[in-house]
Amino acid sequence: xxxxxxxxxxxxxxxxxxxxxxxxxxxxxxxxxxxxxxxxxxxxxxxxxxxxxxxxxxxxxxxxxxxxxxxxxxxxxxxxxx
Numbered sequence: 001x002x003x004x005x006x007x008x009x010x011x012x013x014x015x016x017x018x019x020x021x022x023x024x025x026x027x028x029x030x031x032x033x034x035x036x037x038x039x040x041x042x043x044x045x046x047x048x049x050x051x052x053x054x055x056x057x058x059x060x061x062x063x064x065x066x067x068x069x070x071x072x073x074x075x076x077x078x079x080x081x082x
Contacts (some may be wrong), residue, residue, distance in 0.1 A: 007051040007055040009052075010049070010051050010052030010055065011051075011053070011055035011056045011061070012052075013038060013052060014034060014038070014049070014056060015056070015078065015081055017033065017034060017037045017038065017076070018082070019072055020037075020075065021033060023060065023074050024074070025079040026073060026076075027073065027080060028065070028072065028074075029062065029071075029072040029073065031071075034049060034057060035049075037056075038058065056072075058079055059077075060077045060078070061075055061077055061078030062074060062078055
Protein backbone atom coordinates (compact mmCIF):
# COMPACT_ATOMS: atom_id res chain seq x y z
CA UNK A 1 0.00 0.00 0.00
CA UNK A 2 1.37 3.42 -0.95
CA UNK A 3 2.06 5.95 1.76
CA UNK A 4 0.36 9.33 1.64
CA UNK A 5 2.72 12.29 1.27
CA UNK A 6 3.48 14.18 4.48
CA UNK A 7 3.00 17.87 5.21
CA UNK A 8 6.76 18.28 4.81
CA UNK A 9 6.67 16.77 1.32
CA UNK A 10 3.86 19.11 0.32
CA UNK A 11 5.77 22.02 1.83
CA UNK A 12 8.88 21.13 -0.15
CA UNK A 13 6.78 21.04 -3.33
CA UNK A 14 5.64 24.57 -2.54
CA UNK A 15 9.27 25.63 -2.05
CA UNK A 16 10.10 24.11 -5.44
CA UNK A 17 7.36 26.22 -7.04
CA UNK A 18 8.90 29.29 -5.37
CA UNK A 19 12.35 28.38 -6.68
CA UNK A 20 11.10 27.60 -10.19
CA UNK A 21 9.46 31.03 -10.29
CA UNK A 22 12.61 32.82 -9.08
CA UNK A 23 11.10 34.14 -5.85
CA UNK A 24 13.49 35.83 -3.43
CA UNK A 25 13.31 36.38 0.32
CA UNK A 26 10.77 39.04 1.16
CA UNK A 27 8.70 38.46 -1.96
CA UNK A 28 5.05 37.49 -1.81
CA UNK A 29 4.07 33.94 -2.67
CA UNK A 30 0.97 34.40 -4.81
CA UNK A 31 -1.91 32.05 -3.99
CA UNK A 32 -2.83 31.95 -7.70
CA UNK A 33 0.64 30.66 -8.54
CA UNK A 34 0.35 27.85 -5.98
CA UNK A 35 -3.16 26.98 -7.11
CA UNK A 36 -2.13 26.82 -10.76
CA UNK A 37 1.11 24.92 -10.08
CA UNK A 38 -0.10 22.42 -7.51
CA UNK A 39 -3.86 22.09 -7.59
CA UNK A 40 -4.58 22.50 -11.29
CA UNK A 41 -1.44 21.07 -12.90
CA UNK A 42 -0.52 18.33 -10.40
CA UNK A 43 -4.07 17.63 -9.24
CA UNK A 44 -3.24 17.82 -5.55
CA UNK A 45 -6.19 18.16 -3.18
CA UNK A 46 -6.64 21.58 -1.50
CA UNK A 47 -5.87 19.94 1.86
CA UNK A 48 -2.36 19.18 0.56
CA UNK A 49 -1.72 22.85 -0.15
CA UNK A 50 -3.00 23.85 3.29
CA UNK A 51 -0.90 21.18 5.03
CA UNK A 52 2.21 22.28 3.13
CA UNK A 53 1.64 25.96 3.92
CA UNK A 54 1.21 25.21 7.63
CA UNK A 55 4.42 23.16 7.64
CA UNK A 56 6.34 25.98 5.93
CA UNK A 57 5.04 28.55 8.42
CA UNK A 58 5.90 26.28 11.36
CA UNK A 59 9.44 25.88 10.00
CA UNK A 60 9.85 29.64 9.51
CA UNK A 61 10.11 29.36 5.71
CA UNK A 62 7.02 31.49 5.11
CA UNK A 63 5.35 34.28 7.04
CA UNK A 64 1.68 35.14 6.89
CA UNK A 65 1.03 38.73 5.88
CA UNK A 66 -1.76 40.95 4.75
CA UNK A 67 -5.27 41.55 5.91
CA UNK A 68 -6.60 38.58 7.84
CA UNK A 69 -3.25 36.84 7.37
CA UNK A 70 -4.17 35.70 3.86
CA UNK A 71 -0.85 36.40 2.13
CA UNK A 72 2.47 34.60 2.38
CA UNK A 73 5.99 35.96 2.14
CA UNK A 74 9.13 33.89 1.59
CA UNK A 75 11.58 34.35 4.46
CA UNK A 76 15.39 34.34 4.19
CA UNK A 77 15.31 30.89 5.82
CA UNK A 78 12.84 29.70 3.18
CA UNK A 79 15.00 31.08 0.39
CA UNK A 80 18.07 29.35 1.86
CA UNK A 81 16.15 26.06 1.88
CA UNK A 82 16.09 26.03 -1.95
